[in-house]
Amino acid sequence: MPVAVIESLDHEGRGFTRVDGKAVFVDGALPGETVEYRVVRQRPSYDLAELERVLKPSGQRVVPPCPHYGTCGGCSMQHFDSVAQAATKQRVLEDALWHIAKVTPAVMYPAIHGPAWGYRYRARIGVRMVPSKGGVLIGFHERRSSYIADMQSCAVLPAHVSALLPALHELVAGLSIPDRLPQIEIAVSEDITVLVFRNLMPFTPQDIARLAAFADAHGVQVWQQPGSPATAKPLHPKKGPGLAYTLPEFDVTLDFLPTDFTQVNVDINRLLIRRSMQLLDPQPGERIADLFCGLGNFSLPIARRGAHVIGVEGSDTLVARALKNARRNGLAERTEFYAANLFETTEDSLAALGRLDKLLIDPPREGAIAVVKALSEQQMPPRIVYVSCNPATLARDAAVLVREKGYVLRGAGIANMFPQTSHVESIALFERG
Structure with missing residues (x-):
């Protein structure tokens, strides 16, 4: 060996x-x-x-606390001290910026830390009927495999959700279509837990009665999703309080549906927004664009600071949610939201947003290469805060900003959004040189 x-x-x-x-x-x-x-x-x-x-x-x-670690693909670093994980992710970010973009931040911001366990308020777990393995399997995919790891507990899910897993096995096994339920989506807010069952065939009346009894017994809401995410709807109770998360520092509450994109880690999200506002420093009277704005996660805190926000997002559904959230928080007059494909951004489409004093970008893993390439002398805000979930695409876009557009990378650092995994969330500040 x-x-x-x-x-x-x-x-x-x-x-x-x-x-x-x-x-x-x-x-x-x-x-x-x-x-x-x-x-x-x-x-x-x-x-x-x-x-x-x-x-x-x-x-x-360290000794991994989860009995499924090593088989389950939900985590990859439980054997590594949590503080050391963050330090390693800082080095991954620095290496990506240097090797891909040949840039070094003037300052490395301290890593943003939060709870190492029980943090995952959003998850999508697989369901498989495998008679040769004893029946219904429920869990994340196995490491580097399409098979499902049969989870009886999960250390990164909130404790009350982890405790539901054995009962979920029993529930699904008793339904008429256990082999036609490929996944269960979990969404947790401060007071509510929603389970969305992806059902490829209709539930029978007996199934609905079982699901309703499970919801009542465990204090959760059960939804069904027979098709695309737009088809998700409450099954039991038919009407109940909606999902929402709060940003107390900015006196903001954001409503969302269980199939909407939101950050999985509520504590880190709050700290990431705090740092973003410190770096962006919104001022009354400024016009600030929030690109890939989602349902208003950064837009509304910016508006609360007095700036006027132009939010742009590719999803019509999330744009509608952002508009509603702005109205709910009394910020409609300081915000405007538009749906547009930001992966096809041009100089003209950026210019159509009007004067921009500052810019916040929070793209998916693909990054924002079209946006940074479209920046021109006519539309080049002096300050850009870039929130990234992929160091490689952040570095690629940083190379354009620094080498072609004349920006300086003032600082960068990670937020440990997904402890126990290798996922690197980061934030960077660019200013005109």
Whole structure:
């Protein structure tokens, strides 16, 4: 069995080393450890390997608390101290900015930390009927597999949701269509938990009675989704309080539906918004664009500071939700929202937004390359705050902003939005040089 000393972690949380000049990525290994490993896939320039035995452990290695860890693909770093995880993600961000964009932030902001466990207020778990494995399986996908990890608990879900998993197995097994329920979407707000059952066939009256009894017994709302997300609707109770989350620092409450996109980690989201407002520094009278604005997560705090916000989002549904949230919070006069495909942004479409004093960008993993390329002398705000969920596309876009558009990267840092995973959420500040 080959032995190696691990040099560092890669962007997926795998141990990295070189053996005879060839890169080797070892799942489950940590920097500084001496490990035995087994190669599972060979490529011309690198090998992928599984950890067999730790001969000399890192001082940052911890015992994973979850019994499903190693099989379930929901987490990949439970064996790594939570504080050390954030430090590693900072290095991943720095490396991406340097190797892809050849830029270094003038300041690295302190990592934004929050709860390491029970933080995941949004999740989509798979359901499979597998008679050879005992019946219904419910859980996240197994690591690097399409199979479902059969979860009886989950350390990153809120405790009350984790406790529901055994009862969910029993519920689904008793329905008439357990093999036609591919997933359950979970959405938790401060007072309400909603379970959305994706049903490929209609529920029978007996199914509906079972689901209603489950909802009443566990204090949750049960929804069904027979088609696209737009088809999701309450099953039991038919009418009840809606999902919402609060941003107390900005006196803002945002309503959402269980199928809407919202951040999974409420605590980190609040801290990320706080830092965004510190960097953006909205002032009364300024016109600020919030691109990829969603349902108003950043737009409404900006407006609360007195600026006028132009929110642009690709989803008509989220634009409608943002408008409603603005009205609910008494901010309709300071906000305007539009639906547009920001991946096709042009100089003309940016110019149509009017004068912009500042810009906030919060794109999906694909980044915002069309937006940054469309910036022109006529529409080039002096300050841009960029919130990213993918260091590689942030770095790619940073290269355009710095090399082609004349911006300076004043600072960058991570927010540990997904503890126990290799996901890197970050924030960066760009200013005209």
